[in-house]
Amino acid sequence: MDSFIVISLIKTVVVFAALLGTLLYLQWVERKVLAHIQVRPGPYRVGPHGLLQPIADVIKLMTKEDLIPPYVNRPLYLAAPFIAMTMALLPISVIPFGPTIEVAGYRTWMQLTDLNIGVLFVLAVSSMGVYGIALAGWSSNNKYALLGGLRSSAQMISYELPLSLAIAAPLLISNTLSLRKLVESQEGGILHWNVLHGPFPQILSCLIFLIAGFAETNRVPFDLPEAENELVAGFHVEYSSMKFASFFMSEYANMITVSSMATVLFLGGWVAPWPAKYGSSLVPAILFAGAGAVALYHGMHPGRRRDRLTLPVFGAAFLVIAAVFLLPVVQQWLLPLFWFCAKTGLVLFTFMWVRGTLPRLRYDQLMGFTWKFLFPVAVANLLVTGFLIAWFS
Amino acid sequence: MDVILFLIFAVIAVVCAINVVVQTHPISSAISLVGVMGSLAVLYLLLGAEFIAAAQVIVYAGAIMVLFVFVIMLLNAGAESKRGRSFMAQLLGAPLLIALLGLLAYFVQRLFPRSVAVHFGGFTHGTPLDIGRALFTTYLLPFEVTSVLILIAILGAIVLARKEMD
Numbered sequence: 001m002d003s004f005i006v007i008s009l010i011k012t013v014v015v016f017a018a019l020l021g022t023l024l025y026l027q028w029v030e031r032k033v034l035a036h037i038q039v040r041p042g043p044y045r046v047g048p049h050g051l052l053q054p055i056a057d058v059i060k061l062m063t064k065e066d067l068i069p070p071y072v073n074r075p076l077y078l079a080a081p082f083i084a085m086t087m088a089l090l091p092i093s094v095i096p097f098g099p100t101i102e103v104a105g106y107r108t109w110m111q112l113t114d115l116n117i118g119v120l121f122v123l124a125v126s127s128m129g130v131y132g133i134a135l136a137g138w139s140s141n142n143k144y145a146l147l148g149g150l151r152s153s154a155q156m157i158s159y160e161l162p163l164s165l166a167i168a169a170p171l172l173i174s175n176t177l178s179l180r181k182l183v184e185s186q187e188g189g190i191l192h193w194n195v196l197h198g199p200f201p202q203i204l205s206c207l208i209f210l211i212a213g214f215a216e217t218n219r220v221p222f223d224l225p226e227a228e229n230e231l232v233a234g235f236h237v238e239y240s241s242m243k244f245a246s247f248f249m250s251e252y253a254n255m256i257t258v259s260s261m262a263t264v265l266f267l268g269g270w271v272a273p274w275p276a277k278y279g280s281s282l283v284p285a286i287l288f289a290g291a292g293a294v295a296l297y298h299g300m301h302p303g304r305r306r307d308r309l310t311l312p313v314f315g316a317a318f319l320v321i322a323a324v325f326l327l328p329v330v331q332q333w334l335l336p337l338f339w340f341c342a343k344t345g346l347v348l349f350t351f352m353w354v355r356g357t358l359p360r361l362r363y364d365q366l367m368g369f370t371w372k373f374l375f376p377v378a379v380a381n382l383l384v385t386g387f388l389i390a391w392f393s
Numbered sequence: 394m395d396v397i398l399f400l401i402f403a404v405i406a407v408v409c410a411i412n413v414v415v416q417t418h419p420i421s422s423a424i425s426l427v428g429v430m431g432s433l434a435v436l437y438l439l440l441g442a443e444f445i446a447a448a449q450v451i452v453y454a455g456a457i458m459v460l461f462v463f464v465i466m467l468l469n470a471g472a473e474s475k476r477g478r479s480f481m482a483q484l485l486g487a488p489l490l491i492a493l494l495g496l497l498a499y500f501v502q503r504l505f506p507r508s509v510a511v512h513f514g515g516f517t518h519g520t521p522l523d524i525g526r527a528l529f530t531t532y533l534l535p536f537e538v539t540s541v542l543i544l545i546a547i548l549g550a551i552v553l554a555r556k557e558m559d
Binding site for chain 2: 073076115117120121123128130131135137138146150153154156160177
């Protein structure tokens with residue numbers, strides 16, 4: 001019992017430290033990806049390749065003056081960032097990162113806790129997240145903020161329907177609501193992942209889930225709640241300093257939640273694309289070794305003067321990581337973690353890619369799209385899946 | 394542990410419920426109602442009905458109350474002014490309330506004389522599997538009738554809204 005509490009505490013600290021670190025650097029990655037889409041270098045001044053930029057941003061946000069405008073509804077104005085942040089950070093506690101591992105004689109799961117209603121828990125918590133945005137918009141006593149809050153609540157209610165229906169279809173195949181069992185039911189390679197699983201591959205519902213996830217996280221092309229060219233900044237226009245930062249962080253935490261839910265529901269969680277006996281355990285080592293070799297090559301032929309020093313260091317670090325992936329001692333927990341992070345990272349990259357590519361929708365297009373297209377398609381997909389599963393079982 | 398949690402959330406639920414009535418601004422009342430729904434969900438969870446708890450949060454706190462807040466924000470409803478209560482309300486209010494509570498207590502005593510004490514987590518049939526099976530076998534007809542009723546309500550709302558627009 002005591003060891004259970006200690007292990008849980010350690011796991012909580014590790015998971016939340018990793019989550020906050022990811023939040024910090026996700027924003028750097030996004031700025032870099034957007035910059036390269038637009039053919040410019042992106043953050044480059046603070047640290048090598050701008051790697052210290054997120055830390056500089058945090059210091060800037062924390063030391064900024066934290067002003068509360070007059071005529072706001074004070075209790076709700078102060079509570080809104082807390083609600084948004086809490087509801088964005090909670091779902092990570094049920095996401096499974098890997099199978100059971102053994103550390104220093106103790107066996108434990110690479111997951112904070114497994115609920116038998118894990119999927120419903122994530123849905124419930126994320127459906128509460130809209131209060132943070134809606135209340136921020138209303139309590140600011142500002143017409144732009146109010147419009148942003150209104151748009152956000154209407155949009156989130158509408159897109160929650162196709163989202164839930166898209167989640168229901170893979171649940172029919174896996175026959176469980178526990179996220180851990182969901183991943184276990186997809187073991188054995190890419191053809192067993194729910195996105196390609198028989199009797200009816202869930203490609204459609206995976207796409208619907210991702211599109212609705214974009215809308216739930218208020219991302220481009222569904223970022224009307226904060227459309228800066230008409231609403232200044234939308235619901236968080238009156239927030240400054242750390243209060244603004246908590247809305248910013250909750251958006252990124254929601255992105256991570258949606259991506260990891262897509263990984264767990266459709267892309268097989270921590271399961272490798274093909275079994276280890278055909279060499280899937282060598283993939284991360286090869287990838288990192290390749291990245292290291294590329295970095296070393298560019299270090300030899302530097303494009304900028306500073307690259308002569310930084311790129312060889314990065315290359316050496318990648319080669320060390322590649323070597324670590326070959327150690328049998330760490331493979332049992334590092335490989336599942338790698339596959340989980342790779343899939344989640346791929347979905348996160350899609351988020352950024354879409355942001356760099358698509359223009360914003362008009363408001364009537366946004367509503368018409370979900371009610372007249374996404375919702376019927378999601379219902380049809382669920383019906384076909386249900387009939388086929390009843391037919392084949 | 395369970396008892397402490399029960400007490401905390403029962404108190405929160407009651408305080409929020411009173412707050413719904415006492416607050417003059419509709420948004421504050423709506424937020425208090427969300428508090429009631431949330432603490433009720435925790436009480437369901439304590440009793441071992443995890444599916445009902447999740448459904449309570451998703452449906453009531455996450456969807457219906459968001460719609461309430463949305464409508465209040467859309468209409469931009471302001472705080473209500475407190476008017477003086479009428480003489481009859483002042484005179485009869487408290488005695489009638491006590492009489493109602495007394496009657497309720499009396500009927501609960503009479504109708505459920507052999508009710509047993511509730512044990513936390515003693516109920517183990519609250520899983521999604523059990524609820525789904527019950528809904529599609531024992532309670533199939535009421536379930537379907539309810540969904541038809543909701544469909545009629547939606548159609549009625551559309552008809553009423555169309556009349557407004559013409």
